[in-house]
Amino acid sequence: MTAATPERLLFQLKSRGPQNAATLAAACAITPMGAHKQLQALAAQGLIAFHDEAQGVGRPKRIWALTDAGHGRFPDRHGDLTVQLLRHAAEQLGPQAVDALIAAREAEAESLYRRRLAGLKRLDQRVAALAQVRHEEGYMARAEPAGDGDGWLLIEDHCPICAAATQCQGFCRSELALFQRCLGPGAEVQRAEHLLAGARRCVYRIRPLG
Numbered sequence: 001m002t003a004a005t006p007e008r009l010l011f012q013l014k015s016r017g018p019q020n021a022a023t024l025a026a027a028c029a030i031t032p033m034g035a036h037k038q039l040q041a042l043a044a045q046g047l048i049a050f051h052d053e054a055q056g057v058g059r060p061k062r063i064w065a066l067t068d069a070g071h072g073r074f075p076d077r078h079g080d081l082t083v084q085l086l087r088h089a090a091e092q093l094g095p096q097a098v099d100a101l102i103a104a105r106e107a108e109a110e111s112l113y114r115r116r117l118a119g120l121k122r123l124d125q126r127v128a129a130l131a132q133v134r135h136e137e138g139y140m141a142r143a144e145p146a147g148d149g150d151g152w153l154l155i156e157d158h159c160p161i162c163a164a165a166t167q168c169q170g171f172c173r174s175e176l177a178l179f180q181r182c183l184g185p186g187a188e189v190q191r192a193e194h195l196l197a198g199a200r201r202c203v204y205r206i207r208p209l210g
Contacts, residue, residue: 018065151207
């Protein structure tokens with residue numbers, strides 16, 4: 001068992017959500033006994049917790065999930081300092097100053113995304129490229145076909161600006177509009193899951209139009 005096993009377990013819980021020990025063991029290529037040992041150690045550190053879930057006949061399954069401390073192990077590039085700056089900007093300069101900051105960030109991101117999507121004609125290619133650049137920005141993003149076959153899902157398992165977005169939800173409104181513009185008029189973008197609304201991640205459903 002490598003020293004990286006605990007981090008791999010945390011990554012699996014972050015990227016795939018709550019799971020039982022057997023599923024985690026298979027994903028990390030370790031024995032179920034090894035997974036149980038590592039999970040107990042992570043629980044003792046306060047990084048994960050479990051609940052027992054009935055699944056048909058037989059004993060309940062023990063399901064493991066990240067705690068707030070566990071989520072905190074993943075990078076937040078803005079954090080408390082950004083929250084303080086946003087609050088001071090609003091207090092000292094007015095709400096319009098915060099709106100200007102969001103608009104400047106949005107313009108910078110749009111320029112980058114358009115460059116990365118340039119020359120890609122098919123919508124699936126554009127969604128994949130957008131997911132890749134978001135992943136590089138720390139969102140643990142990926143693109144998948146929607147389960148019902150209607151378009152694609154842009155899944156973000158982590159939000160590196162969560163603290164800033166909690167303080168000012170204009171950041172989230174900005175991103176939804178930004179994706180729509182960058183993917184173009186041939187796509188419809190809707191938010192399917194939202195971290196700030198209580199979901200464990202953000203998910204955008206992207207459908208082709210016409």
